[in-house]
Amino acid sequence: MASFVDRVTLHASAGKGGDGCVSVHREKFKPLGGPDGANGGRGGDVVLVVDPDVTTLLDFHHSPHRTGTDGKQGAGDFNNGAEGKDLILGVPNGTVVKDANGEVIADLVGYGTRFMAAQGGKGGLGNAGLANSKRRAPGFALLGEPGETRTLFLELKSVADIGLVGYPSAGKSSLIAAMSAARPKIAEYPFTTLVPNLGVVQAGDTRFTAADVPGLIPGASEGKGLGHEFLRHVERCAALVHVLDCGTLETDRDPIKDFDVI
Structure with missing residues (x-):
């Protein structure tokens, strides 16, 4: 019985978006060349994918908490932060996804079918993206948004003819x-x-x-x-x-x- 699990609770937490950067472009004879702080990277999503090699929900029984990777902070010289890597979780064909209220929100049938369990946070804008005609060199940037956190219930309904x-x-x-x-x-x-x-x-x-x-x-x-x-x-x-x-x-x-x- 221990090797076959067909009902589990999944706590999915997507990655946080990276913070924007505050930076001013500088050259030898041009000390204030304007803002060049770039944006933070998007946080990694948590995604369920129907995998032909997965036949049980046992892995989620042992490890119910899954977290995506955070996005990286932006840098100067208009270098955006790297996006967080999506966390791809394989599930059996026929997995039903329910929300915290027990309502069915996805029925995953067919290999390769995907469902976003939690969406990564947006990266914060750097000061270059916040500049405008009235505020040419903002001295601040925006923080990255937190990733989505959800509690989901997974239930397997086998797919057979x-x-x-x-x-x-x-x-x-x-x-x-x-x-x-x-x-x-x-x-x-x-x-x-x-x-x-x-x-x-x-x-x-x-x-x-x-x-x-x-x-x-x-x-x-x-x-x-x-x-x-x-x-x-x-x-x-x-x-x-x-x-x-x-x-x-x-x-x-x-x-x-x-x-x-x-």
Whole structure:
């Protein structure tokens, strides 16, 4: 369970903008050549990007606080400060982003999809940028703006074409292992599957993904068993395959009743 995390809180803090510079251009025979203080650099953004190599939100569970790089201060001779480096955070395909009120603000589906979690602060103007006809040589510059700080909730909803649902120990994990290269844990006791498993199935020229979620029991939608926690992983599926155990040795169960319950 520790290696699969599908709900986390992210505290994103973008970088501060660099301060503007106060400087006056000087030459040998021209001591007051006018203001040449440049602007500060923009603070680095915090950006979420769907990454094909990331399958869980575990990294955010261990490190929930992420901060962008500050912009650099401007310099004389019209040299603007360097921009802060954006912090790019990889997330799994199907990550849903919610704000502090629990409202969905982004649904990240498709590799390369981006979302700005926190925007970097603007750099402050140097005195060269503040000069005008009435104030030809300002003796001051502006401070850089602070970066945006946000608390976000990330929730993973797996993206699969087919979802396998059914009672615990109905054979879902065995089926996905037989069809794909996925190797879920398989045993003869209930709730062997504790986390969703994704497998890629190749059938001739057809290629699709299948998701095996923990077994469902009566009342799963009200929170009973393990299935309720992972029902969201089959929400996106184009089709659901109901796996029935027709060889069950449990006297109080039969495939028809199992089908009706699920």
